[in-house]
Amino acid sequence: MVVEQVSVFVENKPGRLSKVTRILGEAGINIRALSIAELGEFGVIRLVVDRPHEAKAVLSNSGFTVGINRVLAIEMGDEPGSLARIASALGDAGVNIDYAYAFIARAREKAVLIARVDDVKRAEEVLSSEGIRLLSAEELEDL
DSSP states (O other), X not given: OOEEEEXXXXXXXXXXXXXXXXXXXXXXXXXXXXXXXXXXTEEEEEEEESOHHHHHHHHHHTTOEEEEEEEEEEEEESSTTHHHHHHHHHHHTTOOEEXXXXXXXXXXXXXXXXXXXXXXXXXXXXXXXXXXXXXXXXXXXXX
């Protein structure tokens, strides 16, 4: 069960995040999760949004370089050790976490880890066997 994430490549300078989020807001696209990574003079804004393909289109039409990646939305407890349990299960199975970011879903009293892994199918199998729940894009809408 994968979720599509929008990755926007931007110059690392003031106003880029403002422009990206303004474009999405004007298009009525809701941001569910966000991460920013700095890569020297450039950066990557990673977003989980309610309509990823529309987000890609409006951002591309505004001159941004945009990609869509498959990531996992992993539900975890909002308590010490929850992330370690997920990281251990994946690491022990030889699944690499390329990058990840998390947010708290207070309405569910849970946290959500957004993770890009090198083997989605294996990660899904491992996490399922450990009783760790993956969330669909639709379930993210309800958080």
